[in-house]
Amino acid sequence: MKSVVVGTAGHIDHGKSALVLALTGTDPDRLKEEKARGITIDLGFAHQTLDDINFAFVDVPGHERFVKNMLAGVGGIDVVVLVVAADESVMPQTREHFAICRLLRVPAGVVALTKADLADADTLAIARLEVQELVAGSFLEGAPIVPVSSKTGEGLDALRAALVAASRLVSGRPVDAVARLPVDRVFSMKGFGTVVTGTLVSGRIATGDELLLAPGERKVSVRGVQVHGQKHAKAVAGQRTAINLAGIDVQDVQRGQTLVTPDVFEETRIVDASVELLPDVKPLKHGARVRFHQGTVELMGRVAIVGPVGDARGLPVVAPGARAFVRLRLEAPAVLARGDRYILRAYSPPMTIAGGVILDPRPPRAALRSVATLERCRALMFDPAADDAVATARRAARVMIDGAGTAALPVRALTSRAGIDPRARAAHVDALVAAGHAVRAGDALVAPGILKDLTGAIVATLTAHHRAEPLSDGVAREALRERVFRRGHSAVFDRALTDLIEAGTLVVRDRVALATHRPALSAEEDRIRLAIERALRDGGLTPPDAVAIATSSGVSAAVVDKILKLLTRQKVLVRVDTLVFHDAVLKQLKADVAGLKVAAGAGARIDVATFKERFGVTRKFAIPLLEYLDRERVTRRVGDARVIL
Numbered sequence: 001m002k003s004v005v006v007g008t009a010g011h012i013d014h015g016k017s018a019l020v021l022a023l024t025g026t027d028p029d030r031l032k033e034e035k036a037r038g039i040t041i042d043l044g045f046a047h048q049t050l051d052d053i054n055f056a057f058v059d060v061p062g063h064e065r066f067v068k069n070m071l072a073g074v075g076g077i078d079v080v081v082l083v084v085a086a087d088e089s090v091m092p093q094t095r096e097h098f099a100i101c102r103l104l105r106v107p108a109g110v111v112a113l114t115k116a117d118l119a120d121a122d123t124l125a126i127a128r129l130e131v132q133e134l135v136a137g138s139f140l141e142g143a144p145i146v147p148v149s150s151k152t153g154e155g156l157d158a159l160r161a162a163l164v165a166a167s168r169l170v171s172g173r174p175v176d177a178v179a180r181l182p183v184d185r186v187f188s189m190k191g192f193g194t195v196v197t198g199t200l201v202s203g204r205i206a207t208g209d210e211l212l213l214a215p216g217e218r219k220v221s222v223r224g225v226q227v228h229g230q231k232h233a234k235a236v237a238g239q240r241t242a243i244n245l246a247g248i249d250v251q252d253v254q255r256g257q258t259l260v261t262p263d264v265f266e267e268t269r270i271v272d273a274s275v276e277l278l279p280d281v282k283p284l285k286h287g288a289r290v291r292f293h294q295g296t297v298e299l300m301g302r303v304a305i306v307g308p309v310g311d312a313r314g315l316p317v318v319a320p321g322a323r324a325f326v327r328l329r330l331e332a333p334a335v336l337a338r339g340d341r342y343i344l345r346a347y348s349p350p351m352t353i354a355g356g357v358i359l360d361p362r363p364p365r366a367a368l369r370s371v372a373t374l375e376r377c378r379a380l381m382f383d384p385a386a387d388d389a390v391a392t393a394r395r396a397a398r399v400m401i402d403g404a405g406t407a408a409l410p411v412r413a414l415t416s417r418a419g420i421d422p423r424a425r426a427a428h429v430d431a432l433v434a435a436g437h438a439v440r441a442g443d444a445l446v447a448p449g450i451l452k453d454l455t456g457a458i459v460a461t462l463t464a465h466h467r468a469e470p471l472s473d474g475v476a477r478e479a480l481r482e483r484v485f486r487r488g489h490s491a492v493f494d495r496a497l498t499d500l501i502e503a504g505t506l507v508v509r510d511r512v513a514l515a516t517h518r519p520a521l522s523a524e525e526d527r528i529r530l531a532i533e534r535a536l537r538d539g540g541l542t543p544p545d546a547v548a549i550a551t552s553s554g555v556s557a558a559v560v561d562k563i564l565k566l567l568t569r570q571k572v573l574v575r576v577d578t579l580v581f582h583d584a585v586l587k588q589l590k591a592d593v594a595g596l597k598v599a600a601g602a603g604a605r606i607d608v609a610t611f612k613e614r615f616g617v618t619r620k621f622a623i624p625l626l627e628y629l630d631r632e633r634v635t636r637r638v639g640d641a642r643v644i645l
Contacts, residue, residue, distance in 0.1 A: 003238040004167040005076055005199050007058045009097035010083035015114035015150055020059045022150040024048040047228040051164045056240035076199030078170045080109035086119035089127040090134050096352050099278055102138050103355025104341045108169040109140050110162040116147035116154055173237030177421050178261040179203030182295035188250040197242045206234035212262045215333040220245045256297045258335045265416045267333040272363040275356040279321035286316035294342040301330040307374030325377035327368055336361040338419045361416055364403040393420050398437050401445050406488035408444035442491030454496045457484040466517045471562055473569045474513030519566055528555055529563050536582040541617050543581055577624040590634050597644040607641040
């Protein structure tokens with residue numbers, strides 16, 4: 001059964017709640033204060049099935065003081081019923097509510113001329129004309145205008161028929177997508193615990209699901225699901241639903257948070273967006289403090305105008321009725337995605353001034369007042385008339401990959417930032433890579449130019465290093481990354497190394513080096529190398545140190561140290577603590593100690609004194625050598641002695 005969310009809109013006391021009651025038999029005014037004052041303060045809900053269509057009604061308050069509550073409900077609707085009292089016609093909140101619906105791009109709607117029993121034919125005709133003038137050029141132009149009376153029942157059947165017809169114009173919400181439910185109510189039920197309600201804008205939620213409550217990154221599980229007061233195994237996109245949550249107390253949940261599929265959305269405080277200013281408001285200035293509304297979220301924030309635009313004096317402003325690109329800096333985190341529509345209200349007095357669509361929920365840092373940033377926003381604009389959804393999403397992904405630079409774009413960010421369904425990410429990644437628009441590096445995507453520049457920088461850095469230090473085996477991997485790609489994504493650096501290795505350009509052992517590099521010694525340095533090897537081999541288990549070698553060979557300590565490091569990297573020499581031994585000497589030592597076990601049997605042991613006497617060394621050499629044998633698993637220390645393994 002198709003599910004459609006219907007929202008009311010209109011001025012206070014124009015009969016919105018009474019109309020919902022007459023249509024559904026359910027009074028949406030649930031609060032005691034609402035009953036006492038006779039006005040809707042917060043959101044009310046009801047449902048009705050008409051022609052195999054499940055209608056969920058969201059009744060919103062009409063008083064100007066409660067427009068923020070109205071915005072929490074209207075963000076998830078598919079069809080609006082613009083309610084205008086026939087005896088009063090269009091009023092201030094009628095205009096504001098209509099402007100909000102237009103800015104949010106509500107796809108369809110009808111107009112109900114309520115209290116028709118209180119108006120004569122001429123009054124009804126005037127009200128109809130004023131409504132037609134209000135909606136001219138909008139999504140409601142040509143929509144049915146139905147006179148109704150909640151008191152007498154006049155016109156209710158015609159209104160129901162108009163709602164069914166309008167619902168045919170509404171495409172279904174994406175059921176096979178990530179779950180996303182903005183919370184508009186939270187309460188506790190005895191025997192159940194914490195319950196949240198909202199309109200499931202995408203995906204499905206089933207009993208047993210593990211979800212994330214964000215902002216806050218709180219993991220919760222679904223204990224139960226209700227749709228229109230009835231227990232269900234799951235709820236699907238487009239339905240008003242109540243979710244019983246486990247693992248969280250009612251005081252830890254609030255309106256404005258969102259239940260989402262884990263590991264898909266990111267919290268953000270900065271977004272790039274398009275904005276459309278209403279024609280009858282003041283110009284929107286750069287840096288203006290505003291009230292940001294999206295879904296059930298209400299946050300304070302500031303507006304920064306993108307691009308080299310401004311008024312006659314050169315000051316960055318958006319003129320009334322104009323469109324522009326802005327960067328919104330929010331004062332608290334929110335869960336937002338590309339394509340989300342939002343509303344801006346003035347800080348003081350709080351009145352609706354603008355609306356728009358989120359283009360990038362996590363934009364890169366860049367100069368806002370530049371042509372490049374302006375062009376980037378233009379490239380991210382939605383153009384349904386020119387592109388299909390796949391092309392639009394893929395174009396956005398390209399822009400974001402290019403904008404990410406060396407930081408690269410995580411593959412999972414394609415969902416929230418480019419609007420790509422997680423199940424389609426692999427296909428989009430393959431297409432981007434095949435078209436040469438991106439390179440995959442681990443779980444990230446990077447622009448091909450970034451990878452090309454990085455591989456060039458690696459080769460140039462190693463070439464310079466080999467020229468400056470011909471005896472060096474290369475550069476340590478992390479030291480190389482620090483020099484050429486310090487702020488870049490580590491997976492991109494790894495991809496660059498892999499590509500160069502596969503191309504035969506690099507070799508990576510303990511260090512990274514050009515494949516063509518061979519440590520080069522001059523004739524004199526080679527003579528010193530042979531002398532050092534001979535001295536350490538002849539020194540056996542009591543080798544001379546670097547100072548003694550330098551003195552005996554008549555060369556500087558720096559040259560000796562350089563050649564010692566080369567021989568150690570080549571594994572001709574082995575460093576044990578602060579001592580350096582010839583590798584052949586240590587191999588012979590391991591063989592000799594192993595021979596002691598053959599002679600003494602399975603329980604063969606050796607202690608420091610025995611080792612010193614057996615091998616003719618002092619404690620200075622004995623202790624490091626015994627610890628070396630432990631590390632090599634020739635011996636194992638037990639108390640003051642060592643068992644020969």
